[in-house]
Each structure stands twice: as C-alpha cells, then as structure tokens.
Amino acid sequence: MSVQPWGEPGSGNPPGKWPAGDRQPAPAAASQAVMRAGHADRDRTIDVLKAAFAEGRLSAQEYEQRHEAVAASQTYGQLAALVADLPSGPMAVPPVAVQPIPATFLQPPPPAPRPVNVLAVTSLALGVFGFSLPAVITGHIARSQIRRRDMNGDWAAVAGLVVGYAGTALWTLMIMLGTVAAVAGAH
Template identity: 65%
Template sequence: MSVQRWGDQDPQRQPAWAPAPQAVGQVGMRAGHADRDRTIDVLKAAFAEGRLSAQEYEQRHEAAAAAQTYGQLATLVADLPSGPMPAPLQAAQPVPATFLVPPPMPQARPTSALAVVSLVCSLTGFLMLPVVPAVITGHLARQQIRERNLDGDWAAVLGLVLGYLGGAFWLLLFLLAVA
C-alpha cells in the first residue's frame, strides 16, 4: 500500500480536509520559514489532541514544508483550531491570525539630561564639592520627568541620595576641622 503525497493527488479527488479554492485576498503572498513553523506547530497540536491521524499529519507536515504562499499554509490548517478555543467563523479573513505580523515594539522614552547631571555631580561630590548642584539638579530632574514623561528617574533619585550623603560627609569633615 503506497502513501499518497499532497502533490500526487488526483485533482478531482482532494482530501476531506482540503477546502475548495476560494477567492480570498493575500492568498498568493509568499510565506517565510517562521510562517511554515507556525503552521507545523498548529499541526503538531492537532495531532497531539487526536484531531489528525499519523498519515494525515505526515502529509500535511510535508505539504507545509514545501508551501510557498499563505494560501497553501492556510489550506493545511483551515479545518483545525489555531488555539485552545477556536473563534467562530468570520467572513473570509484575508490572513489567518496565525500568520499576522506582531505589533511593533513601543519606543523608548528619552532620558532626562538633568538626571544624568545630578548623578555625575553626586558621584564626583566626594572628591570635590559639587554636591549642592547634584541635589538641585536632582530635584529639577524629578520635576521635569513627571511633567514631560521622561525616563531617568532612577538616575535623579540616585543623584539625590548620593548628593545628600556627600553633603553630610563634607559637613562632618567641616565640623571636625572646626572642632
């Protein structure tokens, strides 16, 4: 008994899982390796859940590996759920949710320059006496960060803490020198 392959089938006799060709937009769009991998993941899940026989899984797996377009991949998983709970059927969706591009990553917020100045001044405050500018720019930076939705609050807080510690250090040295 020979196993029929996806491409070797009689065009008049298609498998039960292969829906009739439809005029759906973007079915001719080229598919990439990641798209094929997602399709194979859906097939693996369907096989593990008992929705596909071993022969059906093997045929569809080979067809997914050789598929060139979204339409070919969509045909392979059209009768299978793509998640834990299948969504109700909708009017011809151009691209199945399995193949949609993920949304873009959010852009990073700019860092407050005053926060960086506060941090630098406080770090050098133990060598010289720029602890006063460190504390002033730290407070200004925290206010600016709240008003303008900037990043760098950690630098402003660290600049304030080190600035106050540096001020206490210099004050203690001054009091010991006077005494």
C-alpha cells in the first residue's frame, strides 16, 4: 500500500501526522478539528480537490484516493488533512502594469451646470404679481449679474423686464387718464 500524504487510519502514516507543509492546527483549531463535518463541508473539500486536479497539482490517482477519503471523513480535522498541502483559494497574482490612457482619448468631463440667477426669477415673479417698478429694477440688476458671473436665467430677467415695463406703462396710462379726468371735472 502506498504511503498517502495525510494521516488517516490505515494510511501508513502515524495518526496526527500532517501532510507536507507542516500546517498543523493551532490549539483553538485543534478543538475544532474533532468536530463532525457535514455534507456541505465535504462538498467544499471536494471543490478544493477538483481545482487542484484541474491545475495539475494532483494526479488522477491522487484525486481519486482523496475523493474517496473525503466521503469517508467524519471530522473537520480529517477533511483539513486531505487538503492541507493544497492552496484553498486563488493565488495572488502580481499586479500588471497598466498604461495610462492618453489624454487625447479621454472625454472631457461634462460642464458643471451654471447656477440660475435668483434676482432674475424674483423679477419675473414681481412682474407677474403686479409689482412693476421692483420687477424692472431687479430685472436690470439680474441681467448685469448674469453677464458678469456667467449664470443662467436671462430669460426670466427679460420676461420680468417686459412684464414690469408693461405694468409700469399701464399704471402710467391710468394715472395720466385719472389726472386728465380730474382736471376736466374741475372745470
């Protein structure tokens, strides 16, 4: 009978002998080594064996022997002994040097949205609610700020000015007609 690299009864190795690499469990792990293993634990161990076989770390004979031993294993320690000399996860791969992308191939970032001028919106609101003179004043201030600060909202300032000037013209016309009527009624 060939000597197997794990310590199980009848393997030719003394009990408790761990495979090459001498990965013996720590004292806390030793207490876990005697715990009973379940089907999911055996499946995970078989997955490690399959990966090792696919990577060429195990021969077909070694894979078959260990696969049969997994089925007969009852504790975590027995399962751990079967895969102790195999890596249990992906190996670390040295990072590949990544060439930076030339600036000519990069898209420029989207432009930041320009803020809307608050006085422009205020001018429009004042004009709509009938406050003509304040709408005209805030509209002119807003247009000045919009040009200097590269802001949005020129449409609101212009609309506020139009409505404000129209309201001012209406109020002026009404005052003039009222004055004419008062003067004509006094004579």
